[in-house]
Amino acid sequence: MAGDARKVLVLSPVPAEMALALLKARVTEEEARGVRLESYSGSSREDLKKAVSEADVIIGDYTNNIALDAEVMRSAKRCTFIQQPSTGFQHIDVDEAARQGIPVANAAGGNTAAVAEHAMMLILACLKKLLLAAEKTRRCQWAQDEMSLYGVFELEGKTLGIIGMGRIGRELARRARPFGPRMIYHDVVRLTPEEEEKLGTAYRDLDGLVQESDVITIHIPLTPQTTRMIDAQRLATMKRSAVVINVSRGEIIDEQALAQALREGRIGGAGLDVFSEEPICPENPLLDAPNAILTPHIAGATNESRARIIDITIDNVARVLRGETPVNVVNGVVPGTRRPAG
Numbered sequence: 001m002a003g004d005a006r007k008v009l010v011l012s013p014v015p016a017e018m019a020l021a022l023l024k025a026r027v028t029e030e031e032a033r034g035v036r037l038e039s040y041s042g043s044s045r046e047d048l049k050k051a052v053s054e055a056d057v058i059i060g061d062y063t064n065n066i067a068l069d070a071e072v073m074r075s076a077k078r079c080t081f082i083q084q085p086s087t088g089f090q091h092i093d094v095d096e097a098a099r100q101g102i103p104v105a106n107a108a109g110g111n112t113a114a115v116a117e118h119a120m121m122l123i124l125a126c127l128k129k130l131l132l133a134a135e136k137t138r139r140c141q142w143a144q145d146e147m148s149l150y151g152v153f154e155l156e157g158k159t160l161g162i163i164g165m166g167r168i169g170r171e172l173a174r175r176a177r178p179f180g181p182r183m184i185y186h187d188v189v190r191l192t193p194e195e196e197e198k199l200g201t202a203y204r205d206l207d208g209l210v211q212e213s214d215v216i217t218i219h220i221p222l223t224p225q226t227t228r229m230i231d232a233q234r235l236a237t238m239k240r241s242a243v244v245i246n247v248s249r250g251e252i253i254d255e256q257a258l259a260q261a262l263r264e265g266r267i268g269g270a271g272l273d274v275f276s277e278e279p280i281c282p283e284n285p286l287l288d289a290p291n292a293i294l295t296p297h298i299a300g301a302t303n304e305s306r307a308r309i310i311d312i313t314i315d316n317v318a319r320v321l322r323g324e325t326p327v328n329v330v331n332g333v334v335p336g337t338r339r340p341a342g
Helices: 016-024 045-053 070-075 094-099 112-127 130-138 167-179 193-199 206-212 232-236 255-263 303-321
Strands: 006-010 035-039 057-059 081-083 159-163 182-186 201-203 215-218 243-246 269-272 292-294
Touching (some): 006 016, 016 303, 057 303, 112 130, 112 167, 112 215, 112 269, 112 303, 159 206, 182 206, 193 201, 232 255, 255 269
Parallel strands (some): 006 057, 057 081, 159 215, 215 243, 243 269, 269 292
């Protein structure tokens, strides 16, 4: 691709000059010649369709606000590669991209440690009633004896149920193991006996995990099958002391049902970093639910993870510009099979 006039469209709120400087640090002067990066500045759907129609490579929007749906994807006649600078890619119609012959890649692994750490933090904070203790202390209410009335628990000896045993689920299991819980997991693809032994975990079907666990932590992508996977019916089968952690996608849990369960004391608590509508709206029922710790989708947003995601994104675009095969393609398209239009 060296020497060809190619346009890279950046949909993320990142200055094109910065992205170009990062890209030039990874390709030769010859490979960068004729490559033009442009930051998207449109505001309408027609603006977006026009912008993608002129792009050879697209860097997606890490805020998920600019959706590449089927109609927009069909406008991307020249595009031969889409790189999403995040792990999640639910705002991209990857199936339509596949039909168009466009490979879509994500930044898998860039925020694994950060999200696992955040989940671990929420687990301990919920078990220890950290938020309540901090608030009372700030009000000069010395709740040293009172806290036991609310239920303050150890993770040791509890059953930790991990839904989704991909990169983040495994990293969470490694971090949790020294705390001494009994660990079980559910995933659509079961680990090998050797992997289960190495991680110290045992397989359960989803309903069995929900009923058995003292702590449930969610690490799965949002799909039609996982939407509202944790619904009112499954919440009703949990232990009254159970804690639910979600650092994946808000739509996986029925928020109204979860808020009701918390208000009625039918479960022990929740730690949530993701919501069905983001930024969270004032009407979200979880805002005033008791025993809920809410954070603004920051699990993967550490300084270190941002740097790794930028590196993965730019390196993958550089691979394409060099005519190499990109990594982390999520829709099964073999790169280089589409003939660009124009």
